[in-house]
Amino acid sequence: MITPQTKAIIVNNPSNPTGAAYTPDEIREIGAVLAEHDLWVISDEIYEKLRYDGEEHLSFAQVDGLFDQTIVINGVSKAFAMTGWRIGYLAAVPALVKAVTKLQSQMTSSCCSISQKAAIVAIQNGEDETMKTMIAAFAKRCEMVVEALNQMDGVTCPKPEGAFYAFPDISAFLGKSVNGKRIDNSIDLCQWLLEEKHIALVPGAAFGAEGFIRISFAASDEDLKTGLQRLKEGLAELK
Numbered sequence: 001m002i003t004p005q006t007k008a009i010i011v012n013n014p015s016n017p018t019g020a021a022y023t024p025d026e027i028r029e030i031g032a033v034l035a036e037h038d039l040w041v042i043s044d045e046i047y048e049k050l051r052y053d054g055e056e057h058l059s060f061a062q063v064d065g066l067f068d069q070t071i072v073i074n075g076v077s078k079a080f081a082m083t084g085w086r087i088g089y090l091a092a093v094p095a096l097v098k099a100v101t102k103l104q105s106q107m108t109s110s111c112c113s114i115s116q117k118a119a120i121v122a123i124q125n126g127e128d129e130t131m132k133t134m135i136a137a138f139a140k141r142c143e144m145v146v147e148a149l150n151q152m153d154g155v156t157c158p159k160p161e162g163a164f165y166a167f168p169d170i171s172a173f174l175g176k177s178v179n180g181k182r183i184d185n186s187i188d189l190c191q192w193l194l195e196e197k198h199i200a201l202v203p204g205a206a207f208g209a210e211g212f213i214r215i216s217f218a219a220s221d222e223d224l225k226t227g228l229q230r231l232k233e234g235l236a237e238l239k
């Protein structure tokens, strides 16, 4: 809800943790409402290239009348698989960039110049066959993970449109027990799966969405298959 107190709205599209993504028409429709208000649109588009629904990515900065209000957040970690290079960036009107630079230079040290140069090369030349191959591999893994999850008794998972996460509903298992241990929430479930089944998932509670867990499919097909099998076996043990 937008009120006179609203200074900014944060939108992450495609989304971590759900993988949901807005279509260009939806962005235009939401953007038209935002353009009528005096607020900043902080638009985290770090997964923009990782899209599986065939839709183009549209930035809020491209919506009529919204350019000056939009702060685009992006980085090279996801699409260019350059997580370790630690380069993220924002794009906004010069006055805001100047203010952010002033603050940031006092709060953190700078990114190393080698990473900065590498990121420039990635952004300028990186959208090549390698990236297409990577996105196609993610799309295949996405299908495989969602299908496997939906085949597990008591689990439902919508198909993500982007990013590299599946966010299944596991609420049917909450309140169940295993070996005398009660699983009350998604944190208990993830802890138990980590300790007993050696699979790492993020509890939905971390995102304010109890009853869900996040699975990243930025892993090899083999590891994903092993992990999904362990998840299936683990959930079946809960009574």
Ligand SMILES: Cc1ncc(COP(=O)(O)O)c(C=O)c1O
Binding pocket: 012, 015, 016, 044, 046, 075, 076, 077, 083, 086, 087, 088
């Ligand atoms: C939505 C979103 N924005 C930004 C980031 C930041 O990524 P990094 O710290 O690797 O630049 C992440 C990483 O998971 C993310 O999910």
